[in-house]
Amino acid sequence: MMDADLSVLESRIGYTFKDIRLLQTALTHRSYSAKHNERLEFIGDSLLNCVMALELYSRFPDINEGVMSRVRASLVCQDALHEVALRLGFPNYLRMGEGEIKSGGMKRPSILADSVESVFGAIFLDSGDFKVIQQVIGTLFKESLLHVDPDRDGKDAKTQLQEYLQGRHIALPEYKVVAIRGAAHQQEFDVDCHVSKFNLHTSGTATSRRAAEQEAAGKALAELIALAGGRRAAGAKKAK
Numbered sequence: 133m134m135d136a137d138l139s140v141l142e143s144r145i146g147y148t149f150k151d152i153r154l155l156q157t158a159l160t161h162r163s164y165s166a167k168h169n170e171r172l173e174f175i176g177d178s179l180l181n182c183v184m185a186l187e188l189y190s191r192f193p194d195i196n197e198g199v200m201s202r203v204r205a206s207l208v209c210q211d212a213l214h215e216v217a218l219r220l221g222f223p224n225y226l227r228m229g230e231g232e233i234k235s236g237g238m239k240r241p242s243i244l245a246d247s248v249e250s251v252f253g254a255i256f257l258d259s260g261d262f263k264v265i266q267q268v269i270g271t272l273f274k275e276s277l278l279h280v281d282p283d284r285d286g287k288d289a290k291t292q293l294q295e296y297l298q299g300r301h302i303a304l305p306e307y308k309v310v311a312i313r314g315a316a317h318q319q320e321f322d323v324d325c326h327v328s329k330f331n332l333h334t335s336g337t338a339t340s341r342r343a344a345e346q347e348a349a350g351k352a353l354a355e356l357i358a359l360a361g362g363r364r365a366a367g368a369k370k371a372k
Contacts, residue, residue, distance in 0.1 A: 141220065207280070
């Protein structure tokens with residue numbers, strides 16, 4: 133991997149390194165070298181949680197600590213970081229051993245998620261400025277932050293749908309990607325959400341699989357609630 137190759141990644145991230153070796157280390161898995169990204173990941177994880185805490189504190193002055201904690205957990209989970217890694221094209225830049233590559237390491241969500249946190253740590257050390265990493269993280273998670281709804285107690289649409297179905301002893305939905313369009317760093321996902329008991333299919337389209345799943349889940353939940361309301365109304369009419 134040559135330094136020139138990283139200029140595209142730097143552009144996508146929104147930060148140009150003074151010391152490119154920090155970025156290289158952040159993209160190095162332990163299977164590749166004794167000098168790998170785990171220490172940077174430790175720093176990046178803390179920075180990400182701190183930045184998200186500040187974002188939520190600023191955006192939602194009326195929600196309590198418990199709700200903020202749940203919302204933050206959903207924002208910084210492995211799935212969310214994995215999607216950021218895919219959007220930025222991290223699989224094209226990771227350095228790892230041949231064995232790890234053959235076992236599918238380049239596509240493993242945990243490895244990709246960890247590498248994103250490592251890059252956050254590298255940016256902070258390279259810039260020496262908390263405001264810089266705060267800006268980078270805020271930009272990369274902008275879409276996720278826009279969809280936060282504290283009124284749902286920090287629970288996203290997929291979680292709400294799952295709890296709605298579990299509470300009624302109904303099998304959980306299945307999510308399937310039915311189409312992917314665009315270049316690796318500008319992809320758009322079409323996702324189908326299927327609730328088998330009602331043969332209900334809803335769709336979602338977004339720039340990440342997770343966001344598309346959330347959209348589809350939200351539609352499914354709305355339709356199920358409407359369906360339940362219709363059944364109750366019909367039952368009331370029969371009772372009369």
